[in-house]
């Protein structure tokens with residue numbers, strides 16, 4: 001499609017587009033609980049790399065459900081280095097947004113990350129050109145799929161890193177909270193948002209559609225072909241979680257607050273953790289049920305059926321510093337509810353993460369006793385602009401110590417605190433201030449990728465005429 005024609009861009013994908021969009025845009029593939037992330041650096045022969053892409057492309061699952069195979073899903077994402085290795089002209093790669101071209105390891109200062117030299121994945125010594133994502137229903141199939149993708153890449157001269165394997169925690173993350181509950185509704189096959197769910201403009205997630213500014217997101221072009229259309233940008237972060245550090249710290253606070261009453265201390269521990277997350281373990285939002293976990297509020301119909309301003313403007317139920325309130329302030333970002341919704345609608349992401357590593361036993365966690373085994377979250381987000389999506393949320397909302405009138409108070413879960421910050425829990429008659437919030441999540445690496453449409457994958461795998 002010529003550039004000029006794009007001024008008439010549609011607001012949402014049509015039926016035919018679904019067969020062009022990679023499936024993970026519309027599905028978390030929850031029925032395929034075994035995931036693997038295969039990263040590679042492509043070889044020096046572009047012809048071989050293109051042959052690899054041409055072959056893996058045929059295995060990519062699109063968003064058209066009627067084309068789903070009974071078992072196994074493959075998705076392919078490419079970093080600028082991967083496009084270069086495929087022989088894609090610089091003119092096309094130059095069209096990618098600046099942050100995608102720089103890569104995550106060049107953005108550590110913006111993101112407040114530890115130096116990339118400490119990372120396990122994605123720094124200058126371990127460049128990530130491609131990411132092949134595998135979803136399977138069982139472990140044996142996942143392993144076979146990894147072998148197939150690894151050998152396809154190696155045949156093309158690529159260096160393949162050890163596969164990153166997910167661990168199914170039954171819809172929870174390692175701290176024990178239900179995860180993946182609040183997602184923006186992306187127009188497409190699911191016609192209506194669920195109760196309380198908010199629709200994003202399609203162009204906030206997918207290239208080729210109108211975004212929240214009623215404009216087209218910037219997209220790379222190859223001659224007359226809009227190779228951006230129906231694609232999106234994928235952020236991958238390997239985030240190690242210190243489960244014993246989190247629960248051990250909260251347990252100490254709870255016992256200090258109720259020194260002679262172990263049952264009351266146990267309840268307080270749960271309450272404090274929920275106050276930091278913004279939801280109870282079940283996923284029930286604090287704004288709807290502030291005093292105790294009530295799974296009745298965690299149902300798909302109820303769990304997002306709330307705003308902050310009507311009942312919780314000052315954070316008495318769900319603290320302003322809590323992770324979910326910072327990551328999506330809904331109507332309470334400032335000004336009127338409408339002003340806030342407008343701002344927030346420009347900073348939404350689709351989360352498609354999975355956990356890794358075996359869970360830590362509850363009793364050990366409470367006692368602050370780590371077992372030394374690696375565990376954490378493969379955080380994955382999809383957005384049409386990494387700068388306005390993931391980076392904005394991380395930098396301006398999660399890491400900012402002055403978020404919404406707070407002082408020296410980054411996100412207690414994901415704020416890159418250095419142990420000197422605090423977390424304020426509004427309460428009557430006195431607020432509670434938890435001091436020296438430990439760093440419970442550490443960035444171990446990651447990368448920025450383009451998740452192209454199937455059409456673009458085809459173009460990238462053909463001779464670059």
Ligand code: HEM
Pocket residue numbers: 173174175177178179180181182183239240241277279323324325327328349376377379390393394398413414441
């Ligand atoms: C190990 C690190 C993390 C943990 C344990 C974690 C945990 C959670 C939990 C338990 C929820 C509530 C359930 C849900 O709505 O899915 C949540 C929501 C969310 N998180 Fe995180 N998260 C982490 C990292 C991040 C990062 C790095 C970002 C983005 C930069 C992020 C953005 C969000 C967003 C946007 C929501 C939804 C908020 C809403 O719409 O209500 N999270 N997270």
